[in-house]
Amino acid sequence: MAVTNVADEHIGELGVQSREEMAKVKGLLVELARKMVILGADDPLTAALSKRSRADRVCYFSMMEENPLVAEHIASGHPALRLEQVDSELWMVLYDNSMRHPLLAVTDLPASLGGAALYNIENAMCAAAIAYGLDQELESIVESLGTFQCDASDNPGRMTTIDGFPFRVVVDHCLNPSALAAVEPAVRKIDGDRRFLVYSMTGNRRDADYSKAMQMVAGDYDEYHLYTTDHYLRNRTAGELTDLLTRGLLDEGVSRQAIFVHASEDDAVTSVLGRAGEDDLVFISSWNYEMTFQHVKKFIQTG
DSSP: EEOOOOOOOTTTTTTOOOOOHHHHHHHHOOOOOEEEEOOOSSSSHGGGGGGGSSSEEEEEEEETTTTHHHHHHHHHTOOOEEEEETTTTTEOOOOOOOOEEEEEGGGGGGTTEEETTTHHHHHHHHHHHHHHHTTTOOHHHHHHHHOOOOOOOTTTSSSSSEOSSSEEEEEEOOSSSEEEEOOOOOOTTTTSEEEEEEEOOOOSSOOHHHHHHEEEHTOOEEEEEEEOGGGGOSSSEEEHHHHHHHHHHHHHOOGGGGGEEEHHHEEEHHHHHHHHHTOOEEEEEEEEEHHHHHHHHHHHOOO
16 A cells, blocks of 8 residues: 655544644554555655554655665665656666666656656656556556556546647646645646636635635636535535635735636636637636536537
8 A cells, every 4th residue: 555645635624633643544554554555755754654564565755866764765675766867867766675677757757747747756656666566567567657648538637638729728636735736836837828727625624725725826827717516515605615715815916806706617617718718728626527528528519
């Protein structure tokens, strides 16, 4: 089993009030593993879960070549993955039993979006470690990573582009601050004359989480289209949720004229698709990619 990190997601729910308490919860899963545990070494709380492991082996992975914990682990002959410079390129490199195995360059990883999607590089290292722990051949691991795409067939709703417009439409399921923090740096690198955001969050988050999410995107877009979905209000009202998001944007200096509030995701998407023009960027944070895709497809067909 694998733990990539311990983030703020779900803090404040079910009696979990801190990242330290969330680490204890995730540690229960670590204790169940028997063959190999894979842990993100760049987060101290995650790395410390190795103390709770009962598995035969622990494999760390790191985005940093100089992570001292990983270096010590490698020197002891244990399995680990990290990023290293190889011939002036950044590569994913696997170590085990004092053997070094360069897997592939980050730029050869389609899901990394040319190296911009750092979170997918981390996910790829974790996936490679899982496959290796399941005794998959290195050639098979490299081939799989080198062909896995951010598209509707391989990974729908994760930085998925929908074609059919003179502007770019990208959809992702980044409906919490942690996911948005991971995705937004990659979105910033996508060109767009004007930039439109369609966004919402679930109702069972702390008030501060809505402000935190909006801090990450304030100033990155020309228009912010906020919406709610009744199924995910979770003890908040629709108006309360969009008010929290609106307040977060206003506190960061976004003009009220740039903020639009909609009763549903469909309404928000329809509005944005009608307003976007050639060479613009539309970024949709969606609850359900398939429903969003069908709605967009219908818009294309009907104009």
